Amino acid sequence: MKRNLRAFLIHFFAIALFIVAALAFFTPVLQGKVIFQSDIAQYTGMAQEQIEFKKRTGEEPYWTNSAFGGMPTFQLGAHYPHNYIKQLDLSLRFLPRPADYLFLYLLGFYILLSCLKVDYRLAVLGALAFGFSTYLIIILGVGHNAKAHAIAYLPMLLGGIVLVFRKKYVWGFILTALAMALEINANHYQMTYYFMLLVLILGVVYLVDAVRKKQVKHFMASLALLLIAVILGIATNATSLLATKEYADWSTRGKSELTITPDGTEKVNTGGLSKEYITQYSYGITESLNLFVPRLFGGSNSEDLGEDSKTFEFLVEKGISKSKALDFTSGMPLYWGDQPGTSAPAYVGAVLFFLFFLGLFLVQKKAKWWLLGGVIMSLILSWGKNFSLLTDFMIDYFPLYDKFRAVSSIQVILELCVPILAILALAALFDTSIEKAKKLKALKTSFSITFGLGILIFISKGLFHFEGASDSFLEQNYGNELMTMIRLDREAVYTSDTIRSLIYVLLTALVLWFFIKEKFNKNVLVVLVGLLVLFDLVGVAKRYVNDDDFVRAKLMAIPFPETPVDQELKQDKSIFRVYNPAEGLNGASTSYFHQSIGGYHAAKPAKMQDLFDFHIYRGNINVLNMLNVKYVMQQDEDGNTYPAMNPDANGNAWFVTELQEVTTANEEILALKDLDTKNTALVNTAKFNTIQSFDYQKDSLAKITLTTYRPNHLIYEATNSNKGLAVFSEMYYEKGWNAYIDGVLKPHFRVNYALRALEIPLGKHTIEFKFEPQVIQQGSTIVLASTGLLGLLILAAIGFSFWRSGKKGIE
Numbered sequence: 001m002k003r004n005l006r007a008f009l010i011h012f013f014a015i016a017l018f019i020v021a022a023l024a025f026f027t028p029v030l031q032g033k034v035i036f037q038s039d040i041a042q043y044t045g046m047a048q049e050q051i052e053f054k055k056r057t058g059e060e061p062y063w064t065n066s067a068f069g070g071m072p073t074f075q076l077g078a079h080y081p082h083n084y085i086k087q088l089d090l091s092l093r094f095l096p097r098p099a100d101y102l103f104l105y106l107l108g109f110y111i112l113l114s115c116l117k118v119d120y121r122l123a124v125l126g127a128l129a130f131g132f133s134t135y136l137i138i139i140l141g142v143g144h145n146a147k148a149h150a151i152a153y154l155p156m157l158l159g160g161i162v163l164v165f166r167k168k169y170v171w172g173f174i175l176t177a178l179a180m181a182l183e184i185n186a187n188h189y190q191m192t193y194y195f196m197l198l199v200l201i202l203g204v205v206y207l208v209d210a211v212r213k214k215q216v217k218h219f220m221a222s223l224a225l226l227l228i229a230v231i232l233g234i235a236t237n238a239t240s241l242l243a244t245k246e247y248a249d250w251s252t253r254g255k256s257e258l259t260i261t262p263d264g265t266e267k268v269n270t271g272g273l274s275k276e277y278i279t280q281y282s283y284g285i286t287e288s289l290n291l292f293v294p295r296l297f298g299g300s301n302s303e304d305l306g307e308d309s310k311t312f313e314f315l316v317e318k319g320i321s322k323s324k325a326l327d328f329t330s331g332m333p334l335y336w337g338d339q340p341g342t343s344a345p346a347y348v349g350a351v352l353f354f355l356f357f358l359g360l361f362l363v364q365k366k367a368k369w370w371l372l373g374g375v376i377m378s379l380i381l382s383w384g385k386n387f388s389l390l391t392d393f394m395i396d397y398f399p400l401y402d403k404f405r406a407v408s409s410i411q412v413i414l415e416l417c418v419p420i421l422a423i424l425a426l427a428a429l430f431d432t433s434i435e436k437a438k439k440l441k442a443l444k445t446s447f448s449i450t451f452g453l454g455i456l457i458f459i460s461k462g463l464f465h466f467e468g469a470s471d472s473f474l475e476q477n478y479g480n481e482l483m484t485m486i487r488l489d490r491e492a493v494y495t496s497d498t499i500r501s502l503i504y505v506l507l508t509a510l511v512l513w514f515f516i517k518e519k520f521n522k523n524v525l526v527v528l529v530g531l532l533v534l535f536d537l538v539g540v541a542k543r544y545v546n547d548d549d550f551v552r553a554k555l556m557a558i559p560f561p562e563t564p565v566d567q568e569l570k571q572d573k574s575i576f577r578v579y580n581p582a583e584g585l586n587g588a589s590t591s592y593f594h595q596s597i598g599g600y601h602a603a604k605p606a607k608m609q610d611l612f613d614f615h616i617y618r619g620n621i622n623v624l625n626m627l628n629v630k631y632v633m634q635q636d637e638d639g640n641t642y643p644a645m646n647p648d649a650n651g652n653a654w655f656v657t658e659l660q661e662v663t664t665a666n667e668e669i670l671a672l673k674d675l676d677t678k679n680t681a682l683v684n685t686a687k688f689n690t691i692q693s694f695d696y697q698k699d700s701l702a703k704i705t706l707t708t709y710r711p712n713h714l715i716y717e718a719t720n721s722n723k724g725l726a727v728f729s730e731m732y733y734e735k736g737w738n739a740y741i742d743g744v745l746k747p748h749f750r751v752n753y754a755l756r757a758l759e760i761p762l763g764k765h766t767i768e769f770k771f772e773p774q775v776i777q778q779g780s781t782i783v784l785a786s787t788g789l790l791g792l793l794i795l796a797a798i799g800f801s802f803w804r805s806g807k808k809g810i811e
Contacts, residue, residue, distance in 0.1 A: 014120065018110070019103060021131070022106065026096075026102065027547065028547050036555065036556060037098075038143055040559075042600035044557075046067045046588045046591050049595075063711050063736070065595045066595050066596060068597065068601070069577065070605075074246070075187075078243070081783075084236075098140040104152035105127075108152050108154070108155040109155040115166075121523070126419055132534065132541055133419070134345060134348075137541040137544070139151075140545065147188045153183040154416060158198075158416075160179050167218065167222075169225060171797060171801075173226075173793075174229075174794055177229040177793070178794070180230050181232075181234075181236040183233070184236075185236075194410045195416075197410075198370070198413050205369045205370040205373065207219055232786055235782055235783070236787045238778075238782035239775070239783050240779070243773070258665050258666060258669065275385075278407060281408045282339065282384025282407055283337075283339065285386050288379060289453075290346065292348075292454070294501075295334070298490050298493065301341045303331070303332045305332055307322075309332070315328060315482075333474055333486065345540075346408075348419070350504040350508075352422045354446060355422035356422050357449050357450055358446040361446055362425050362428040362439065363424045363427075367421075378410045378412070378414040378417075381394065391407065429516065430522060440513075443512055443513060451509070454502040454505060461494055467487065504536050511528045511532070563641070577629045577630065578590050578596050578597075579597050580633040581632070582635075584612070585597075585598050585612050594631075611669075611753065615673065625678070628649050629646055631644065632646055650678055652728065653705075653716055653767075654678060654726065655704060655725065657696050657698055658681070659680075660680050661683060668753045672752060672753060681727050684750070693723075693725070696723065696724050697722040699722070704716050705718075718760050719763075720763070723759065724759075725757060728769070730769070732750040732751075732755055735775065739768070740767070741758075741760060742766055
């Protein structure tokens with residue numbers, strides 16, 4: 001009883017400490033402020049129509065017309081029936097954002113280390129070391145909430161896997177299933193996918209160990225149990241997964257129907273993203289050393305050096321006022337690595353870097369090998385096009401690898417593995433069964449490697465010119481003299497941060513040496529190393545995410561202020577679309593107020609992307625007409641934005657007289673170049689082979705009018721003295737939109753590469769388009785059953801634990 005009470009109190013105070021740490025780092029949340037996250041501002045712009053619709057009706061639309069001409073909201077925060085895992089997740093994220101995600105980082109890693117049977121003091125230290133990693137903090141700063149959310153549950157999931165292999169089958173199964181459910185619910189499958197690559201390495205290590213110890217039966221039983229747990233966890237998110245898969249096939253992540261590019265060259269169609277797009281953000285091989293030295297390659301595209309810089313001195317000498325000079329040096333483009341840009345280095349900490357190497361020489365557990373394997377795997381794959389031999393193999397042959405972009409983000413696996421092995425190294429120092437001489441030898445060896453590496457980095461700075469890939473562009477804007485000063489500042493931060501890391505390695509080594517020599521006890525060691533870790537990591541993290549990034553909550557709730565232009569367009573009560581060339585397909589400010597053909601999303605609707613690349617970008621007004629673009633944002637000579645009205649927009653729907661046949665997607669998209677979209681429509685008969693009529697008649701009185709608009713329900717009134725073919729300026733989405741004529745379901749098909757068409761009998765009729773995605777109903781049934789089963793298993797596990805405890809008490 002006392003033991004259980006002690007364990008409860010330890011966990012209680014650990015969790016309390018994590019709450020305090022999360023709120024202390026993000027103190028402005030206590031004042032009601034929120035962090036300004038650029039990606040979340042764009043998300044809000046995309047989701048505004050569905051948010052307002054839900055406020056008015058209480059109904060989930062599952063479709064929005066405010067972005068990309070229309071798309072499902074499956075990836076825009078849609079809520080699904082019976083999503084009880086989401087409710088559990090929300091209860092765990094009770095702190096104000098982004099403190100809630102930081103708390104999850106800490107809690108998840110603490111659970112993992114507890115599953116690894118690490119001393120609770122080291123488990124708390126490890127949680128802090130993981131949570132304050134620079135990369136994990138910066139993704140909160142820029143608004144990659146889904147990524148942070150998914151990463152936060154990875155340690156918990158890993159803990160469940162470890163428990164099962166430790167023969168803690170019941171709770172290992174429960175933790176794995178529950179963590180997997182929460183992980184999938186976080187909705188960032190790229191992070192989950194990369195984690196599964198680590199699990200493969202872990203599985204190989206455990207299999208080799210099982211064969212060596214003749215415990216293959218236990219390994220296979222554990223594997224089977226974990227497989228069931230994972231399937232159960234996935235099943236609780238069936239609706240989200242099925243909907244995402246359906247949308248992914250329709251998006252740029254799916255296989256394109258086209259075999260040509262806009263320039264007429266042959267398109268390599270793999271069914272995934274292009275290699276160029278996947279590897280656009282590839283970590284430089286040498287740049288990887290910023291895991292150890294944060295600003296080795298400048299840090300970020302916007303470094304705040306203030307007055308302590310050569311650039312500031314230069315600007316002041318040139319007669320620039322100090323305030324203007326300070327404005328420039330507070331956001332300097334110091335990054336000069338291989339990537340197009342970065343918000344911060346993926347710094348794991350000099351202290352943890354050193355302890356990781358100590359773990360390689362001191363830790364005897366098999367965990368060392370899969371952790372090392374995970375680090376090597378994630379590091380090499382993060383190099384992307386800089387190590388094309390392996391990257392090309394993974395893209396060409398490894399399942400689903402080509403579905404994800406920004407390969408540099410696989411370093412999250414490294415961010416997970418390094419602190420684990422670092423803490424296991426400290427646990428080994430705690431272990432009295434390991435000889436003192438062995439500990440000292442491991443300390444000397446690891447110190448020699450890390451300190452020696454730091455010295456090598458320091459004396460090697462003369463080999464670099466501190467020139468980045470974007471310097472030619474910067475030089476055009478800033479001039480040669482200013483760029484010279486910027487390069488000198490790059491060299492300065494290279495030097496200062498190298499010295500900084502060397503100092504932290506030296507201090508950590510001294511603390512460990514004194515501990516091994518029994519100059520102080522475990523508690524003092526934990527406190528001293530903890531302080532070094534926190535000063536190291538928090539000091540760097542605060543460079544990129546700090547109190548200055550917080551704003552009043554209203555500014556994030558309404559990220560795009562309404563302009564006179566927006567007010568002017570709101571006076572037009574018709575339903576139309578707006579095109580903002582300044583945003584193209586990479587901005588959602590227009591979507592916040594109007595129905596736009598642009599938007600901001602990593603997986604854009606493929607058909608809209610193709611229309612943009614082939615026609616809209618090249619100025620084809622006919623395509624804008626058929627998309628019912630009534631206004632195009634323009635700028636006058638003074639740079640002021642104004643809405644230019646397009647008088648030729650086709651409207652919401654119209655009758656055509658001719659259906660022109662094509663047999664390939666290539667023909668269809670190319671034929672749009674000179675197509676009279678008001679009178680002719682294109683149909684790909686290879687895909688829609690039930691078309692019987694190609695010629696239609698319409699008189700001057702034939703018309704079709706949108707009378708009722710809801711994002712998921714459109715009602716039209718059609719009048720025509722002949723059987724006619726109506727084209728609708730809405731995106732064709734086969735698996736969800738149903739067409740009704742006078743309440744009777746009728747088939748509709750795709751025309752003009754992306755739009756809907758419906759054959760309408762003569763006379764007056766009511767036409768309805770309803771978004772009725774079957775995937776929601778199908779998925780919800782699976783979710784309800786699997787969540788119920790998981791709940792029953794958790795109750796059974798709790799009951800079994802009480803029964804077992806009671807039995808032991810009687811004995």
